[in-house]
Amino acid sequence: MSRTPLIAGNWKMNGLLADGTALATAVAQGDASGCEILVCPPATLIHAVAQALKGSTVKLGGQDCHAAEKGAHTGDVSAAMLKDLRCSHVILGHSERRQDHGETDAQVSEKALAAYAAGLVAVICVGETEAERDAGDTMKVISAQLDGSVPKGATAENTVIAYEPVWAIGTGRTPTAEEANAVHVHIRAHLSGGLGADTASGMRILYGGSMKPGNAAELLAQSDIDGGLIGGAALKADDFLAIAAASKG
Numbered sequence: 001m002s003r004t005p006l007i008a009g010n011w012k013m014n015g016l017l018a019d020g021t022a023l024a025t026a027v028a029q030g031d032a033s034g035c036e037i038l039v040c041p042p043a044t045l046i047h048a049v050a051q052a053l054k055g056s057t058v059k060l061g062g063q064d065c066h067a068a069e070k071g072a073h074t075g076d077v078s079a080a081m082l083k084d085l086r087c088s089h090v091i092l093g094h095s096e097r098r099q100d101h102g103e104t105d106a107q108v109s110e111k112a113l114a115a116y117a118a119g120l121v122a123v124i125c126v127g128e129t130e131a132e133r134d135a136g137d138t139m140k141v142i143s144a145q146l147d148g149s150v151p152k153g154a155t156a157e158n159t160v161i162a163y164e165p166v167w168a169i170g171t172g173r174t175p176t177a178e179e180a181n182a183v184h185v186h187i188r189a190h191l192s193g194g195l196g197a198d199t200a201s202g203m204r205i206l207y208g209g210s211m212k213p214g215n216a217a218e219l220l221a222q223s224d225i226d227g228g229l230i231g232g233a234a235l236k237a238d239d240f241l242a243i244a245a246a247s248k249g
């Protein structure tokens with residue numbers, strides 16, 4: 001099955017109003033043909049970025065949402081709030097959320113259900129630590145994270161998986177393209193068991209962890225790598241758009 005590449009920029013906790021708007025404006029001027037481009041700015045910039053993206057095909061996403069629809073949850077943002085600001089996607093269960101905020105698989109799954117209810121696509125992140133990789137536990141860890149984090153109602157339309165080896169995030173280190181693809185193949189096979197072969201074959205699985213213009217083409221050429229979730233390189237429009245260009249083969 002052919003899957004349209006998704007090139008997603010996770011700006012993390014970076015950007016003030018002026019530079020965030022400038023970055024979004026530059027990304028909006030890039031060539032998005034042949035792939036989908038998504039930017040996920042910090043919550044403070046979503047409104048301004050939405051204005052900057054008006055008239056372009058670049059999609060907008062949040063970096064997290066609360067599982068509840070609304071209520072007494074100081075500092076949190078609901079899926080409906082993201083949708084209200086024209087977001088189409090939300091990143092969930094990023095390893096930095098799991099580490100910094102102790103998010104569990106069960107919480108990620110609840111957040112995904114909230115995203116679906118609001119009409120957002122959930123970009124659900126999984127990935128092993130270096131110790132888990134060294135112990136030979138990568139596939140076991142990923143399987144458990146998928147089982148716990150991906151709700152039964154996940155479809156190829158409402159869910160994207162991002163495989164992010166924790167040890168590769170922001171470090172400049174990456175698995176080889178073949179090693180990364182082997183994990184993606186495993187993810188798809190595992191999803192097939194729970195969600196069915198059709199859903200699994202249509203679902204996009206992104207690679208995240210030091211994806212850059214220099215390694216993107218090789219990673220994106222792999223059979224089961226359907227795009228990227230990009231951190232550092234998403235903060236420079238030229239680099240981010242070069243990765244998008246590499247996704248077209």
Ligand SMILES: O=C[C@H](O)COP(=O)(O)O
Pocket residue numbers: 010094164168169170171172208209210211229230231232233
């Ligand atoms: O969400 C993005 C990933 O954590 C990758 O970040 P990075 O490209 O800076 O390694």
